[in-house]
Amino acid sequence: MIRVENLHKHFGGFHAVDGASIEIATGSITGLIGPNGAGKSTLFNVIAGVLPPTSGKVTMAGEDITGLPPHDLFHKGLLRTFQIAHEFSSMTVRENLMMVPAGQSGETLWNAWFGRGRVADEEKALAAKADEVLDFLTIDHLADERAGNLSGGQKKLLELGRTMMVDAKVVFLDEVGAGVNRTLLNTIGDAIVRLNRERGYTFCVIEHDMDFIGRLCDPVIVMAEGKVLAQGKADEIMQNEAVIEAYLGTGLKNKLKAEGTA
Numbered sequence: 001m002i003r004v005e006n007l008h009k010h011f012g013g014f015h016a017v018d019g020a021s022i023e024i025a026t027g028s029i030t031g032l033i034g035p036n037g038a039g040k041s042t043l044f045n046v047i048a049g050v051l052p053p054t055s056g057k058v059t060m061a062g063e064d065i066t067g068l069p070p071h072d073l074f075h076k077g078l079l080r081t082f083q084i085a086h087e088f089s090s091m092t093v094r095e096n097l098m099m100v101p102a103g104q105s106g107e108t109l110w111n112a113w114f115g116r117g118r119v120a121d122e123e124k125a126l127a128a129k130a131d132e133v134l135d136f137l138t139i140d141h142l143a144d145e146r147a148g149n150l151s152g153g154q155k156k157l158l159e160l161g162r163t164m165m166v167d168a169k170v171v172f173l174d175e176v177g178a179g180v181n182r183t184l185l186n187t188i189g190d191a192i193v194r195l196n197r198e199r200g201y202t203f204c205v206i207e208h209d210m211d212f213i214g215r216l217c218d219p220v221i222v223m224a225e226g227k228v229l230a231q232g233k234a235d236e237i238m239q240n241e242a243v244i245e246a247y248l249g250t251g252l253k254n255k256l257k258a259e260g261t262a
């Protein structure tokens with residue numbers, strides 16, 4: 001589905017992504033893990049068209065999509081969520097979902113497409129779609145709640161819900177479990193698995209929670225210092241010496257830094 005070839009993203013002299021090559025197979029739930037600062041979010045941002053790459057190539061189903069802007073990728077079915085949820089806090093949960101297709105195609109195009117008379121019908125269809133999504137995510141009781149009042153975990157579910165308002169093919173989830181309690185994390189995990197099995201979504205998931213990664217993802221790709229360090233099944237990866245070293249390495253460096261000895 002997605003192939004990334006020898007990708008570099010430099011910020012000045014700093015190589016945040018330093019020659020990474022990955023493949024995300026159609027129908028997979030691919031995990032992307034690695035210590036803080038490994039370049040995971042930067043890699044996502046380049047794939048999703050938020051940041052231009054310094055060099056390298058990204059293809060989707062064989063088509064070169066390197067550097068395409070997010071709305072073009074959106075129309076191709078490539079969607080992402082953000083590490084920090086970015087809901088419209090004063091709007092309701094249902095309204096937030098209804099915004100997704102319109103927000104991406106632009107208000108003018110939207111009106112031109114449906115014409116003035118058809119906007120009301122279209123709104124009804126969007127509301128019905130939003131309610132279906134909320135039902136799927138088991139948060140239908142929150143439809144009329146202001147999004148700003150949701151818990152962190154509920155906001156993450158709403159982020160996932162946004163990807164369900166259109167026909168997504170491949171979805172990039174950046175730390176969808178961060179700050180989320182166990183129960184909600186399971187709800188999010190279940191929704192991902194069901195979207196994968198029942199609707200054919202391909203996922204690439206960045207997450208620090210290893211239980212979550214182990215339960216959902218095959219394969220798991222490990223990044224460290226901008227490079228791909230290892231790839232394989234979750235249980236193999238977690239016993240891989242280089243991977244353990246990469247995690248311990250940063251842990252040790254941070255500890256020494258905190259103690260003022262490095």
Ligand SMILES: Nc1ncnc2c1ncn2[C@@H]1O[C@H](COP(=O)(O)OP(=O)(O)OP(=O)(O)O)[C@@H](O)[C@H]1O
Nearest residue numbers: 011014016034035036037038039040041042043083
């Ligand atoms: N816009 C930017 N300008 C300069 N440096 C950046 C920029 N964005 C990211 N970086 C740096 O690139 C490195 C990789 O950051 P990135 O956010 O991709 O890491 P990550 O693997 O997602 O980490 P985390 O697990 O903490 O989210 C970090 O050292 C970060 O400080």
Ligand SMILES: [Mg+2]
Nearest residue numbers: 040041042083
């Ligand atoms: Mg990140």
